[in-house]
Amino acid sequence: MNETIRILKNRKSVRKYTGEPLPEAVKQEIIRAALRAPSAGAMMLYSIIDVTEQPVKDELALLCDHQPFIAQAPFVLVFLADYQRWMDYFRFSDVSSACETFGRQPRYPAEGDFLLACMDALIAAQNAVVAAESLGVGSCYIGDIIENYEKVRALLALPQWAAPIGMLCFGYPTQQQMDRKPVERLFDGRAVVYANRYRRLNDADFAALVSIPERETIVDAEAVNPLARLNPGQHNYIRKFTADFSLEMTRSVKEILKNWQGDPES
């Protein structure tokens, strides 16, 4: 197994950090690795906000479903799907005269542009994760950055076509985090990877393929916690899919899309 594969296989999300700050050179190395990620048409349809101000981290910790460790991370990057830079550059480049020459109808960013920019942003983020891991720096994605869009937008001064898509917290892992058992996946490769075409799984497949991982937290809490009696499907449905944060995500993403597709703000 080569070093890259070893790093990918051993990575775990890290949510508790030693107090040690990341040297500037390490941060820059992580950011440079992100910027070298594959990018649709090499357009880099994303931006990265390096959150250095403690009050902004504190606010993000609250807005992202109250996750205090965000405020304690020494290095926090927000990844934005960003067409604003290109729209501004298009204007600067006088694209309207090019449209006249080529008979093109001017347009604004739409759904397809949004999704492509999301891809760009998250691929860059994952480069940052892998680079950090290789430097001994742990990381954790914060999907909840897509909640509370209006407040996140105001906090980070986001223009119309720059939408929050992912956030990463980085820091040196505590010993406890390094010793933690990896999180098992419910579905193994046979349930996830298909040859040539999609195959919906049936009841027999689920019975055979789903390996129920040991759930420490559930077992520990069994005596007092009714969630402990749920099977993994029920558990995920209750704890994730129908939880308040999921409902807020849906509301917030509708606002992101409404805003992205709305009339140009200026």
Ligand SMILES: Cc1cc2nc3c(=O)[nH]c(=O)nc-3n(C[C@H](O)[C@H](O)[C@H](O)COP(=O)(O)O)c2cc1C
């Ligand atoms: C899109 C995405 C969003 C996530 N959001 C959060 C989050 O808001 N808070 C958190 O603690 N972990 C978050 N995680 C980390 C996952 O919980 C973690 O990757 C998963 O439990 C598997 O554990 P591992 O990364 O240690 O293998 C997120 C991961 C991804 C990929």
